[in-house]
Structures are given as structure tokens and as C-alpha cells.
Amino acid sequence: RKEVEQDPGPFNVPEGATVAFNCTYSNSASQSFFWYRQDCRKEPKLLMSVYSSGNEDGRFTAQLNRASQYISLLIRDSKLSDSATYLCVVNHVTFGTGTKLQVIP
Amino acid sequence: DAGVIQSPRHEVTEMGQEVTLRCKPISGHNSLFWYRQTMMRGLELLIYFNNNVPIDDSGMPEDRFSAKMPNASFSTLKIQPSEPRDSAVYFCASSLGGVRLNSPLHFGNGTRLTVT
Numbered sequence: 001r002k003e004v005e006q007d008p009g010p011f012n013v014p015e016g017a018t019v020a021f022n023c024t025y026s027n028s029a030s031q032s033f034f035w036y037r038q039d040c041r042k043e044p045k046l047l048m049s050v051y052s053s054g055n056e057d058g059r060f061t062a063q064l065n066r067a068s069q070y071i072s073l074l075i076r077d078s079k080l081s082d083s084a085t086y087l088c089v090v091n092h093v094t095f096g097t098g099t100k101l102q103v104i105p
Numbered sequence: 106d107a108g109v110i111q112s113p114r115h116e117v118t119e120m121g122q123e124v125t126l127r128c129k130p131i132s133g134h135n136s137l138f139w140y141r142q143t144m145m146r147g148l149e150l151l152i153y154f155n156n157n158v159p160i161d162d163s164g165m166p167e168d169r170f171s172a173k174m175p176n177a178s179f180s181t182l183k184i185q186p187s188e189p190r191d192s193a194v195y196f197c198a199s200s201l202g203g204v205r206l207n208s209p210l211h212f213g214n215g216t217r218l219t220v221t
Contacts, residue, residue: 034209036210042214043196043212043213043214043215044148044196044210044212045212046209046210046211049209087147087148089210092200092208092210093138093150093153093210094150095140095147095148095150096147097146097147097148098147
């Protein structure tokens with residue numbers, strides 16, 4: 001089993017839709033969690049940290065479920081500019097392979 | 106504020122040649138990471154340094170790969186001899202506090218390596 005697993009997608013959603021991604025991790029002792037965004041042929045950039053109590057940043061909400069060992073990212077009111085690959089990161093340095101999101105006009 | 110700077114942006118070389126990738130981390134960051142990204146395997150951590158000291162190099166594929174960090178503002182990743190399967194995008198990233206603190210990674214633009 002991989003340390004961090006994500007559904008590669010692609011998720012094709014219309015503008016304005018709500019979309020959610022999950023990311024599962026295998027190490028129950030994992031302490032830190034992040035979501036990064038990567039545009040095509042660009043470097044990954046931090047989107048948001050994931051805190052135990054869940055956290056929100058505008059249209060983005062991140063949650064952690066330690067019992068089931070997954071983190072989630074919810075995007076509300078999707079914009080065309082949200083089209084990218086979303087990478088989850090566990091223990092600071094272990095990346096999932098990413099979930100591709102395509103927001104359609 | 107300058108971010109992480111990598112060079113070259115693109116490198117095309119023939120199998121068997123030596124390749125050296127360079128990275129300048131963000132000033133004040135004490136941790137530096139080298140990643141490799143391919144379509145098949147995603148982002149793989151190769152090695153990371155804390156205060157210029159290699160902490161974990163378990164991701165380095167084999168002896169053909171080596172990395173150094175002679176000072177806080179410079180690191181190199183060398184592949185010798187290079188092989189076609191080394192073709193990938195190599196990213197360097199830096200952060201404050203290493204893996205023990207909840208500090209995010211700041212990535213450079215990457216070096217796209219093609220070995221023919």
C-alpha cells in the first residue's frame with residue numbers, strides 16, 4: 001500500500017459546482033498535512049495546511065479524519081482558475097500523486 | 106523576495122553524460138529538499154538536508170545520484186552517468202524548521218531533464 005493515495009481523476013465539473021477530493025494515508029502516526037496545488041508544467045504551491053479541527057480559507061475547506069486516516073479538500077463555487085492538480089502531503093514531505101481538476105465553462 | 110532558484114531550467118543530455126542540477130534556497134530557510142517528478146510516480150523525495158547536513162537520502166535511486174550542500178545558500182544534485190530513465194522534472198524546495206515543524210515547502214521552478 002502506498003503511503004499516500006489519491007484518486008487521479010480527472011474530475012470534470014461545471015463552473016459554480018462544489019467538488020471534494022479525499023486523500024488516504026497509511027501511517028497512523030502522521031502529524032502534519034497539507035494541500036498543494038500544481039498547475040501544468042509549474043511547481044507545486046501551498047494551498048492550505050490541514051488542522052485537526054478542520055479549517056477554511058474562502059471557498060476552500062480542509063478536513064482531517066484521523067480515525068479513517070484521510071484528509072479532504074472541498075472547493076465551493078468552482079472557478080475556471082481552480083483547474084489544476086491538487087496534491088496532498090503527509091508528514092511534510094510525502095506527496096500523493098495528485099488529483100486533476102478541470103472546471104468547465 | 107527571491108524564491109527558490111534552480112538552474113538550469115532545461116537540460117538535454119546523452120546517456121552516460123554527467124548532469125549537475127543547482128539550487129539556491131530561500132535565504133533563512135534551514136531545510137532543503139530535492140524531489141523528482143514523473144507522470145508514473147508523481148513527486149518522489151530524493152534527499153533532504155537540515156542545516157546543510159543530509160538527514161534522509163533513502164529516496165536516492167542508486168549510487169549514480171549524489172547531492173551536496175556545501176553551504177546554506179547552495180546545493181547540487183549530480184547524476185553520473187545519466188540514463189534515459191532519469192528523465193524527469195527535478196524540483197528543489199526549502200522550508201523553515203525542516204520536517205519537525207509545520208512549515209510548508211517553497212518550490213523552485215524545477216529542472217526538466219531529458220536524457221537521450
